[in-house]
Amino acid sequence: MKKKQSANMKDVAALSQVSIATVSRFLNNDLSRMSEETAKRVKDAIDKLNYVPNSAARQMVTKSSKMIAVVVANIDDYFSTELFKGISSILESTGYIGVLFDTDTNQKREIQLMDSVNSQSFDGLIFQPLTSDMSLIENEIRREIPIVIVDREIELSPWPQVITNNYEAARNAMLKFQTKGYKHVIILSSEINIASTRRERYQGIKSVANNVDVIEISEKSHNHKDIHKEIVSLIKKSDEKTLIFAIKERWLLEFIPGLMTDGYIDDMNVTATGFSDTDLARAIEPKAELIEQNPFLMGASSAEVMMDLLNDDDAKKIPSKLIIPAKLK
Incomplete structure (x- = not known):
């Protein structure tokens, strides 16, 4: 049986x-x-011709793959999921496709994935690096393509950055809770020193509170019982009103429900707050005051900056730092 010949651009043009x-x-x-x-x-x-464009052939002509690499820190976090949704919403509306890479909070994996990005024909890169160390990031990026950094503040960055007002948001929240009498703070965080976002939030809290305990939790940790016991122990040891402050939404969702069930969070002597990326934390405790981020908007904004770079818009008009504010609500 003779194979049916596929239509090409010449056929479409003729018809x-x-x-x-x-x-x-x-x-x-x-x-x-x-x-x-x-x-x-x-x-x-x-x-009519059921014509399917040959992307490889088109790429040879246009020198464009219409693909943007999106490298995120951990797709298990709702932040990264919402971030990618925001990015995709803009890219797809302009004829581009976002290709997601998950470093899984592993530096070696990030290096391997960046090797893949460097060897492929992506038109641009939207990058949520694990570190804020400029020298390490420069070593990973070896291609001259448009780059946007998201959710990390990097000193002397040659690339545009889309970030949150981490220090101010954490400080303002702490000031408000301190006026309500919460003097003892238990911070729940992944390793603080790795990422600028965590350092800035920690510093914002510390700029207000003096009695601070920190529990650093491994991203790979599933040992919730021990963490739960440690939180309870710190609550019991303090004779001051305690605020449990989760640096990221994941720790709100994984630890606060258990503390509520066991009666440790009563919103009188012990309460909880933290950075929230979705409506899930609010659904657990509708009356909770949480610092609401907007990762979807951060993603959409980073994609818009990428489009400006790709369209050769005046570089002077592209902001070097775009801040999407987070607020206590």
């Missing part, structure tokens, strides 16, 4: 009575140089 260049512009979503009638003819021809 729609336009040039191959016009078909190419249509496929690249560049409709500014054609009428609505012409665009409709090209679309109808594509549908």
Whole structure:
């Protein structure tokens, strides 16, 4: 049986009575140089011929893969999930595809994934690095492509950054809880010194509170019983009102429900707050005051900055640092 030959751009151009260049512009979503009638003819021809664009062939012509690498720290965190959703919402509306890489909070894995990104033909990179060390990041990035850093503040960064006001948000929240009499703070965090976000939040809390205990939890930890016991022990030892402050939403979701069930959080002598990325923490305790981030907006904003870079917009007009504020609500 003879194999049916696939349609090509030349066939589409002939059927729609336009040039191959016009078909190419249509496929690249560049409709500014054609009428609505012409665009409709090209679309109808594509549908009739069941034409599927050959991305590899198009890439050879346009020198563009229409793909953006998105490297995040941990897809298990709702923050990274919402971040990627925001990025995808903008990229897809402009004809690009975001390709997600998860470093799983592992530096070796991040290096390996960045090797893959460097060897592939991505048009750009949106990067949530594990570290804020500029020298380490520079060693990982070896391609001259547009880059946007998200959720990490890096000193002397040559790339635009989309971040949260971590220090101010944590400090302002601590000030408010201190006026309510909460003097003892138990901080729940992943390893603080690794990421700028955690350091800034910790410093914001410490700028207000003097009686602070820190429990650093491994991202790989599933030993919740021991962590639960440690929190309870610290609550019992203190003769001051205690605030449990989760640096990230994951620790709110994993530890606060158990403490509530056991009666340790009564919103009188012991209460909890932290950074929240979704509605899940609010669903657990509707009356809780939480620091609401907007990772979806951070992702969308980083993708918009990427589009500006790809479109060769005036670099001077692209902000070196875009802050998406988080607020206690």
